Amino acid sequence: MPDTDLPRTAIVLFNLGGPDRMEAVGPFLKNLFTDPAILRVPFFIRPFLARWIARARRAPARANYALMGGKSPLLELTERQAKALAARFSDPVRVFIAMRYWHPFSTETARAVAAWKPERVLLLPLYPQFSTTTTASSLAAWREAAARAGLAAPVTTLCCWSDDPGFIAASAALVRHTIAAARAQLAPGIPLRLLFSAHGLPEVIVKGGDPYQAQVEVSASAIAAALGEPDLDWRVCYQSRATPQKWLEPSTEAEIMRAGEEGVALVVAPIAFVSDHSETLVELDIEYAEVAKKHGVPGYFRVPAQNDDPGFIAALAALAEAALARGPGLCSHQGGRVCAARHGGCPFGDRS
Incomplete structure (x- = not known):
């Protein structure tokens, strides 16, 4: 029986995403290279340069996706991770997926989370190591989407877990x-x-x-x-x-x-x-x-990727539980900042 004393908890897994059909390869690449966290050039140049890079990489990328059956397996694999993670919690916990560069985008997921009406939210990037190009970009997109969706539940953000x-x-x-x-x-x-x-x-x-x-x-x-x-x-x-x-x-x-x-x-x-x-x-x-x-x-x-390996899913569940126990706010797997002072890109701020 579910524990009715547990707060209604939404866990949001972040990943990069990938094209779900060959026709999506071009738009996926455009989304990727239009991201200012990826292509760090003046904003007035970025759209033109992004289109040029996306066009140049479209043919080799399509060849790669053809080798994988015509699409990226990333969504299906992330869905398996989400299902396995959810199975380690009692109700009322629900695991959602937000992709950065292809569906389901943060805008779609934030609306779904808001409709579910959670009492707390855990943001859990599937990037063990923090980077401004991955975790920070995904979290920025989520914050905008959550605001537009009117999602006001307390949020815990796990920024990294590189040596958990x-x-x-x-x-x-x-x-x-x-x-x-x-x-x-x-x-x-x-x-x-x-x-x-x-x-x-x-x-x-x-x-x-x-x-x-x-x-x-x-x-x-x-x-x-x-x-x-x-x-x-x-x-x-x-x-x-x-x-x-x-x-x-x-x-x-x-x-x-x-x-x-x-x-x-x-x-x-x-x-x-x-x-x-x-x-x-x-x-x-x-x-x-x-x-x-x-x-x-x-x-x-x-070496195989972790995917839904039981040991990895158990580790992910433990990370989620520990982060939720710390309460709303930003945390690493150790609780506070783990980056050296020279890393001004650390989400805890520049402490140099």
């Missing part, structure tokens, strides 16, 4: 299983390296105070430590460069080529993605696997 113990343990379990499978298939004596591959960012954004890179490195270090192999060879790299700017290094492709030169097999773990999408299913599984083969990498293995 539950998340780290669940992620380490997936990595450990893949390493064991890799070693079972490799010939004796072939060394193995673990690559944590995160979506890249232009260097200028990080230099401007975005804490994303630091939080990615914290996540990777914590997972590596949880594996309990002091001599494990591991490193962090970055994928998915999208503009001509200088992006975070080393690139995943460069690390794969290095492994080929050194005769090292690879286990590649997506570190900033908790749901499969084009960056895992196409870029890691197909494109980078081909790079590994071309450059003589003796073994290439990919």
Whole structure:
């Protein structure tokens, strides 16, 4: 029986979203590059530049989505995560989904949440590491949508959970299983390296105070430590460069080529993605696997994304419960600010 003393709680999961049909690829890309958090140019230039970039990337993006059956699987996977998360709570808790660049947008979800009339709301981004390009952008869009929808319930916002113990343990379990499978298939004596591959960012954004890179490195270090192999060879790299700017290094492709030169097999773990999408299913599984083969990498293995893995869902539920227990306002998984003072992009404010 549901506990009628529990407040009526809406949990909103945020993700980037993806086109649900081939015809949506162009509009999805336009939405992505029109976002001022992504394309940081003067506002009067952005619409024209966004259309140009979207047109230039439409054909390769359509080819990628064709490999995934003509659409992104991200909504369906997020729906599975939402269903699994909701099952860990007693009524009256309902989990909603708000996507940033394709349906359901925050405007749609905010109206649905308002119609449900919650007594409290938890905003839970499915980005473990905070970035001004992901979490901050999603939360800004939500605030505008919630205001228009007249949603006035008290709000708790979880900004990041880069080294939350539950998340780290669940992620380490997936990595450990893949390493064991890799070693079972490799010939004796072939060394193995673990690559944590995160979506890249232009260097200028990080230099401007975005804490994303630091939080990615914290996540990777914590997972590596949880594996309990002091001599494990591991490193962090970055994928998915999208503009001509200088992006975070080393690139995943460069690390794969290095492994080929050194005769090292690879286990590649997506570190900033908790749901499969084009960056895992196409870029890691197909494109980078081909790079590994071309450059003589003796073994290439990919760690699954968390998706609705029970350990991950349990960690997500614990994060939600802890955040709700703290009450309305902004919190990290540790409660307060976790970013160093130099990270002015931290949502807790610049404390330099």
